[in-house]
Amino acid sequence: MKRMKRATFTAAALLSCTLTFSGCSLISQVVQPEQDQTGEQTNADGQDQGDQSGQDQGDQSGQDQANGQDSSSDQSASNSSNSSSSSTSSADGSTGSDSGASSGSQGQVSIGESFEDPEMQDKIEVLSAVRNFDSSKKASSIELGGEVVLLEVKVTPGQKYSGLIQSGALKISEDGGTNFRYDQTDGLESEMRAAGFEPWEDINRRDGGTHQGWLAYVPNEKQDTYTIRYERGPGKVMGTDEKVPKFTKTFDIPAL
Template sequence: MTTTTARLTRRGALGALGALGVLGLTACGGSGSVTTGGEGRGTTEPAEKGTGGSDDGGATPAPSEDETSDAAEGASAGAGPSAELPVGAELRDEALGDTITIVSVLRDVATERQARAVERGGEVIYVQVAATPGTQYGGSITPSDFHINPGQPDEDNTTLTLEPEITAAGLTAFDSAPRRDGGNPSGWIALVAEKRKDTYTAAYIRPEAKVLGKDTVIPEFRGEFTIPAA
């Protein structure tokens, strides 16, 4: 288990947390850190993120022009994806004030970067996400918070290396939703299933966090949704 430290600010009263000013949170299994300065809200200092899927961990490098070109070829190769399938699941993280909506999915998406996974009987799935982050704390809702087959041996989170293929397909990749910015950012993430199934359970998972210097623990939030059959 990795440990991530986040510092958060909140405007006005802190309600159940019972303190004012800067709060420090320690999250188990998080993907980044958040710091604050002065009276403002948190600013993100991203830690190294795994690439998810069948790729190795470590930081995800920016794609080169050649890689982007390869992604465009891969996205257009092979059979096209299924028709867009509506989901409409709304996941509410009441503790942080976040709302994440799973809008729709595309199944059986053609891919070059995960071609071996597909050849072995797997599948690439695009998921359209819309986020309304809370304004009480800093930090971000990130693509790495989304998982396929949670709690199962083949659980995996978002495959960040497929972002160039998402873009090459004419879609907008979901980057992150910083709480300091508010708004309603949306976009697509890619999940890779090791074995194709008729339907899948997937989830948005925000890890448990502890307020530094206090006994207050914010429990993990886990919001599950179903990826429907094509």
């Protein structure tokens, strides 16, 4: 009796799975990323977040220590000679604080880059970028010579396949394209919204429509220009042997 019930349950389950899969395939085909690509992105995301967290803590600690040394040195110099403090004044009368000097003035530049992923039929427009974004959360990185860069992206997803278009598809390079880093939008969302830059949200292709938002990057060394790479990894259509090759597109963020 138990064997008959188990066999009946198994048959029903198989029928249910078959119907469910058939229903999905009628709606759209699902492209599943290659396992190696998914694992690589997951590891890179974790490593980047860990590296950045450790770097920010280390940067802040080192900056606090350096500030203490500078304060002590300045006080000693001031006590020894009043003329030395007056010599730090510039010709226009401003006194010599270098705080924020490495960041420069915030400004927006036009990019106007548009392209289409031929396999997925996603249309991507990179509209503009904000250089020297004023961020208190990344103040230590800015003081050490880095920069916060925002990138405005507009996407119209294709309807041939389902799946997500994620922020990790767009990476930044500060060395001309040799090494690329993921965005750090998650840690700056509140500051971005407060400044009027709505953060990027991952896009489900099944939702259709057009989606627009901003990504945030924090290069360690400020450059005149940066290279951005859009990369959609290879995949396989579920339930078939069809493979979808990867797609990449590279362009630059110009200087102010």
